[in-house]
Amino acid sequence: MKFNVEVGPQFEGERVRKDDLYIEFGGPKVGAKVELATIKKMDEVEHGKITIIGPDIGDLAEGGSYPLGVQVEVAGPELDKDMEPVFERRIHQYCNYIEGFMHSAQRNDVWIRISKDAVKKGLTSLEEVGKVLVYLYPSELPIIEKVAVTFITDSKKVEEFLPSALTVYKERDERVKGLTEEVVDEFYGCTLCQSFAPTHVCIITPERVSLCGAVNWFDGRAASKIDPYGPQFVVEKGELLDANTTIYSKVNEVVAEKSMGASSVFCLHSVFGNPHTSCGCFESIAFYIPEVDGVGILTRDFSGESVNGSPFSTMAGELSGGKQVEGYIGMGVEYLRSPKFLKGDGGLRRVVWMPKVVKERMKDSISPEMFDKIATEEHAKNIDELTEFLNKVKHPVMSGEFS
Amino acid sequence: MSKNKEETLKIIKGEDAWEPVGPTPLPDITDLRNWSMRLLKTYKPFYAPFCDLCCNCTYGKCDLTAGKKGACGIDIATHQARWVLMQCCMGLSAHGAHGRHLIDYLINKHGKDYKIDLGLQVDVEAPIIRTVMGLKPEILGDLRTVIEYVERGLIHLVSSTHTGQEGHYLDFENKSLHAGMLDLLAMEAADIAQIAGYNYPTSIADTPLVELGWGAIDKTKPVILAIGHNAAPINATIDYLQNNNLEDKVEVCGICCTAHDVTRRSDRAKVVGHLARQLFFIRCGIADVIITDEQCVRTDVPEEATRAGASLIATSDKICYGLEDVTEKEIDEIVKMITEEKKQVLILDPDKAGEVAARVAIAIAPGRKKEFINEKTAMKLAKECNGCNLCSEACPNLLSVGKSVKEFADGEVDKLSETFKLCFTCGKCEQKCPKNIPIIKIMQAVATKETYKMRSGRGPIHDVEIRQVGSPIVLGTIPGIVAFVGCSNYPKGDKEIAEMMDEFARRKYIVVASGCAAMAAGMVKDKEGKTIWEKYPPGFEAGGVLNVGSCVANSHIAGAAIKVANIFAKLPGRANYECIADYILNRVGACGVAWGAYSQKALAIGTGFNRWGVPVVLGPHSAKYKRLYLSRKEEDDWNIMDGRTEKMMDEYVEPAPEHLAIVIESKERAIVSIAKYCIRRNDTPVGRQIKLNHYIALYKKYMGEGFPDDLHLFIRKPTDVPMFFKREVMDYLKKIGWKPRQQVGLPTLINTYPTKANIADIK
Amino acid sequence: MKPYWDVNVLTGTKTAKIVEDPVQWASIIKKSIRPLYILGPDTVDRNIGDKLFLEYCLDVAKAGNLPICATAHVRKKMSEMGVETDSAYDIIEIINHLKDPEWQGVRKEGNHDLIMFTGVRCDLAERGLATLKHFAPHLKTMALCRFSHPNADFALPVIRKDTKWQEYFDGLVANLIN
Structure with a gap:
């Protein structure tokens, strides 16, 4: 495919700064903005059709901010409704492969900026963006057979489209909330990290994101359908052997097989006994602090020493490499939001310390009662200070009433 | 070398249990021979004789042309291999002696128990020393142990080059690889010593941007120029100036690596340029005092300094220039000898030399006139040219010197200006000129006087950075680490280095530079007036552009690859050379680029990287090194074991990396090849997609439409095909009859040859 | 005879035969069974007179039906x-492939018996020719280069004038066709 501007992974993360800006769509200055991907029946989508409703890039005055609706419709016999959010996130990913085209946020917060250089090079129509999307969807995801893209830049038309999109978002969010380990039939496994941690297996459930934070249950589901022999695969649940620490019989079997026998019992939600293995690229660590019988959380971008005196690199060194290390697990930061977070150990009520930025980020998922009881680096820099703090706030671990 | 186990454990402090001692502590020449031989089985030595004769002993000269043997029985291939070993040993001894000098000097200053502390971000302080020797250096005294081990190895290596010793080219190559390994070891010791002893920056990425270019040197101040690699004397000058509040009154600058190291000491020091600007800059007459230390310093500096009216202080036992040794004299007396008696001197005490330089510069500068020659005068000189072109014939970079001088004489500036950009200012043209035209001097009139920026050297890559990029590097989503290293013998000027670095940085490779390459890269500005050092972030991250520092800091590049294995993937590193090298070869997509390598040191460094499993791309001049390591992708042995099952793969496995040392003729071709040499057999489908995306995109940009003729060799399954070229590539694959095949689980060579390494370590 | 570039002066005993006459040059090519013409980047980076260097080379390749690398x-x-x-x-x-007598050549018909170089950077070409001189006795090398190459089996004299260089090409093309 030939485009007027370059397209490739090197442009991911490229910024379009104010001085380079030609025009923007959506963003904080614009009310009407929305983006939606939906799955249609095979006969409802005309492959490659790109529709532009309203003025195009070349018609709009330089320096302005404009409304935008992006609607991607895909079809394929293997597709299922749960994949829609995965496909919708691809709009963001693919758009950012385009030189001088910056896509950020999602849904009805979407924000697109186009650089002067890109326009100079010929990116004067959304048609070109549509062509990139139409090319990349089936290329990356062969289960998608048809793609049609509609861009709406007419403010009124965007407003008209918005309510239906909001309804879809709402339905999806409800579905996510309703998805628990008990409800779904299968989990997904990922062995991508075996390149450097040959005995590590990630088990991904609706209530457990991958350790790297990059693969959730929906991603796992889509990936396992796209390439059944790829690094992400279906894991049956089998029998629930321990409801507390959450041990499933078939999960154990898969872990034993894929780790070549290195691990055979694998708790989904506990740092004790047989915690899950850790790769090397986990976003954060949950670590047991024996002095207070609580659990601390440390993230990769925290540059100082944690409350137990170890910086991230030292602690990561101890638990990485695909081994089960009791008292430690690597985890995706979003796992903190899971209702099953360390269920076997008392969940968030067992957590005694985490970096301040993480605590702020998780504010809406931590009960107000617990929020003030969890120490950060501002409250405690070592175990003595931590103990003092926990006593002061009457943290549940101090009385052992965390479960 | 001692094979006594107890003694070995004593040397490496075996009782110190930071990791169990691996299979090969303090390896001697034959301990890692099987690893070398395994590499050489796939990457066969390729020889390009520079000379058909052997003149090594009194039996000779012996003509070794096409199958003839010498009086001692040696053939041309073995003779080439012996030459390569000799050159590697020269390189190794240069770095080793440099390290020995620095370490002894710093131990004298701080004591042998002085702690090595590389800051909060660096725990694995010496990945090479740990992996090769099994020693964890904690104090300066430990670094002396390293150098002692290197010295012991060197004596055996050099010995084998004597007539009537080693008789097979492959064994010479094993020894060259061993020399290269020791070279990186010595460099690591040297750089750690100076970081610790001089408080050079460490554990920070955004080191200061320092000024670069002869145009940046303030002629109105006294100017001290240091040339070489060992910054001990010039650092002493900095100390003297700082202690006497003179730092803003005197200009301190450097050429070649000593410039890197003095800017690590003080960011007010400046970099004139790389080693190829020596003669040019000396002849500009801007330097009032020249301090020479060691390595890559022109041998005619005394004569040139006299001609330019500059004072000269030689400071190294390696370069004494026949000068009087005044080390024992009083400083006042030495200053007087230089300023009044106009003597050039040898001062072997760096502190004394540093102070003398400062005092002499301050004393003599006011009496000296320092101006670049103007265009009018230069043209007048050029008018003597009779157009004989003997100067061109002498040019080692094949430049049309004569034509440009002639055109300049006729008032045309551009051609000479272009010629200067490609010129090494070696001065061979002048020697041939029957009219004695001072060509290098004339070039002052056309040389840019612009000021550039270079990020000063940062030392080791941080452990946390390794942890952050470890996964994307091993999975392949950061497409590679490309290291631009070595000297400035460029076929087409500095510009190409900056262009290549920019191409990879914008594609989100991690781009590392060191030595003269880091300077060359800074001598080019983009349309916004920014150098590559200002354009990209300085961290070890996707799209980062880093300067590790001087020649000896190249060790940190190998160190980073080792750390990916040792820190990120948790491979046991202590005295476990083969496992770590195997990991790097098969799983870390790193490629070195020594586009202007000229020295024996560069050969040793490159060979050292090869033994670690890192491929090196060389510019066209490096064919004169006489030896490369090449494979033939369709024919050679690509068999590999899947470490998971410990079974050999029964299918063809991609030839990655394809070569270990190769000369490439043009920048365009090199860019495409470098992208390919970052492919590793361990890449995940997503990683392979990204790597192939760049390989294909660059191929189309520089080699024309269509696909590389070896593309299919690197595609295992359709999921490896980059999504941006999916349909076209799938059509192409169908056309040529490509068949999908297995991805290797854990590619490894361990246990595919006789080895003491333990395959369990790679799991 | 000294090659144009000092860096290419031979230190050895076996030196190229200088072929001044394009008729003779053409006849050497014609006698070969599987020739190969190697074109280096100077052919695209330079002109001879007003015409791109490469065009002269492609004329030669066409006239002699020479496969190109x-x-x-x-x-x-x-x-x-x-x-x-x-x-x-x-x-x-x-060059690495050519060293192997068993290699099947660029047309998979067997290794080449005659290799001709044009436009390869002169110092690099000379090193490559040295490799072939020592390690590929099964083939002959020709340096169709105006700067002259002692390590080839057959080389041109140094040709200083563009017009002479053009004449040589013209002569060669004419004789290859005949």
């Missing part, structure tokens, strides 16, 4: 001109 980035210009190359190994890689 386009090294460095020569392929790009060729494909822009609509000419397909038989092979695009880089210079060191093609």
Whole structure:
């Protein structure tokens, strides 16, 4: 495919700064903005059709901010409704492969900026963006057979489209909330990290994101359908052997097989006994602090020493490499939001310390009662200070009433 | 070398249990021979004789042309291999002696128990020393142990080059690889010593941007120029100036690596340029005092300094220039000898030399006139040219010197200006000129006087950075680490280095530079007036552009690859050379680029990287090194074991990396090849997609439409095909009859040859 | 005879036969069974007179029906001109293959018995010719280069004038066709 501007992974993360800006769509200055991907029946989508409703890039005055609706419709016999959010996130990913085209946020917060250089090079129509999307969807995801893209830049038309999109978002969010380990039939496994941690297996459930934070249950589901022999695969649940620490019989079997026998019992939600293995690229660590019988959380971008005196690199060194290390697990930061977070150990009520930025980020998922009881680096820099703090706030671990 | 186990454990402090001692502590020449031989089985030595004769002993000269043997029985291939070993040993001894000098000097200053502390971000302080020797250096005294081990190895290596010793080219190559390994070891010791002893920056990425270019040197101040690699004397000058509040009154600058190291000491020091600007800059007459230390310093500096009216202080036992040794004299007396008696001197005490330089510069500068020659005068000189072109014939970079001088004489500036950009200012043209035209001097009139920026050297890559990029590097989503290293013998000027670095940085490779390459890269500005050092972030991250520092800091590049294995993937590193090298070869997509390598040191460094499993791309001049390591992708042995099952793969496995040392003729071709040499057999489908995306995109940009003729060799399954070229590539694959095949689980060579390494370590 | 570039002065005993006459040059090519013409980047980076260097070389290849190995980035210009190359190994890689008598050549018909170089950077070409001189006794090398190459089996004298260089090409093409 030939485009007027370059397209490739090197442009991911490229910024379009104010001085380079030609025009923007959506963003904080614009009310009407929305983006939606939906799955249609095979006969409802005309492959490659790109529709532009309203003025195009070349018609709009330089320096302005404009409304935008992006609607991607895909079809394929293997597709299922749960994949829609995965496909919708691809709009963001693919758009950012385009030189001088910056896509950020999602849904009805979407924000697109186009650089002067890109326009100079010929990116004067959304048609070109549509062509990139139409090319990349089936290329990356062969289960998608048809793609049609509609861009709406007419403010009124965007407003008209918005309510239906909001309804879809709402339905999806409800579905996510309703998805628990008990409800779904299968989990997904990922062995991508075996390149450097040959005995590590990630088990991904609706209530457990991958350790790297990059693969959730929906991603796992889509990936396992796209390439059944790829690094992400279906894991049956089998029998629930321990409801507390959450041990499933078939999960154990898969872990034993894929780790070549290195691990055979694998708790989904506990740092004790047989915690899950850790790769090397986990976003954060949950670590047991024996002095207070609580659990601390440390993230990769925290540059100082944690409350137990170890910086991230030292602690990561101890638990990485695909081994089960009791008292430690690597985890995706979003796992903190899971209702099953360390269920076997008392969940968030067992957590005694985490970096301040993480605590702020998780504010809406931590009960107000617990929020003030969890120490950060501002409250405690070592175990003595931590103990003092926990006593002061009457943290549940101090009385052992965390479960 | 001692094979006594107890003694070995004593040397490496075996009782110190930071990791169990691996299979090969303090390896001697034959301990890692099987690893070398395994590499050489796939990457066969390729020889390009520079000379058909052997003149090594009194039996000779012996003509070794096409199958003839010498009086001692040696053939041309073995003779080439012996030459390569000799050159590697020269390189190794240069770095080793440099390290020995620095370490002894710093131990004298701080004591042998002085702690090595590389800051909060660096725990694995010496990945090479740990992996090769099994020693964890904690104090300066430990670094002396390293150098002692290197010295012991060197004596055996050099010995084998004597007539009537080693008789097979492959064994010479094993020894060259061993020399290269020791070279990186010595460099690591040297750089750690100076970081610790001089408080050079460490554990920070955004080191200061320092000024670069002869145009940046303030002629109105006294100017001290240091040339070489060992910054001990010039650092002493900095100390003297700082202690006497003179730092803003005197200009301190450097050429070649000593410039890197003095800017690590003080960011007010400046970099004139790389080693190829020596003669040019000396002849500009801007330097009032020249301090020479060691390595890559022109041998005619005394004569040139006299001609330019500059004072000269030689400071190294390696370069004494026949000068009087005044080390024992009083400083006042030495200053007087230089300023009044106009003597050039040898001062072997760096502190004394540093102070003398400062005092002499301050004393003599006011009496000296320092101006670049103007265009009018230069043209007048050029008018003597009779157009004989003997100067061109002498040019080692094949430049049309004569034509440009002639055109300049006729008032045309551009051609000479272009010629200067490609010129090494070696001065061979002048020697041939029957009219004695001072060509290098004339070039002052056309040389840019612009000021550039270079990020000063940062030392080791941080452990946390390794942890952050470890996964994307091993999975392949950061497409590679490309290291631009070595000297400035460029076929087409500095510009190409900056262009290549920019191409990879914008594609989100991690781009590392060191030595003269880091300077060359800074001598080019983009349309916004920014150098590559200002354009990209300085961290070890996707799209980062880093300067590790001087020649000896190249060790940190190998160190980073080792750390990916040792820190990120948790491979046991202590005295476990083969496992770590195997990991790097098969799983870390790193490629070195020594586009202007000229020295024996560069050969040793490159060979050292090869033994670690890192491929090196060389510019066209490096064919004169006489030896490369090449494979033939369709024919050679690509068999590999899947470490998971410990079974050999029964299918063809991609030839990655394809070569270990190769000369490439043009920048365009090199860019495409470098992208390919970052492919590793361990890449995940997503990683392979990204790597192939760049390989294909660059191929189309520089080699024309269509696909590389070896593309299919690197595609295992359709999921490896980059999504941006999916349909076209799938059509192409169908056309040529490509068949999908297995991805290797854990590619490894361990246990595919006789080895003491333990395959369990790679799991 | 000294080659143009000092760096290419031979230190050895076996030196090229200088072929001043394009008729003789053409007849050597014609006698070969599987020749190969290696084109280096100077052919696309330089002109001879007003015409691109590469065009002269392609005329020679066409006249002699010579398979081409386009090294460095020569392929790009060729494909822009609509000419397909038989092979695009880089210079060191093609030499490495040529060393092996069992190699099947760029047309998979057997290794080449005659190799001709044009436009390869002169110092690098000379090193490559040295490799072939020592390690590829099964083939002959010709340096069709105005700067002269002592390590080849057959070389041109130094040709200083563009017009003479053009004449040599013209003569060669005419005699290859005949």
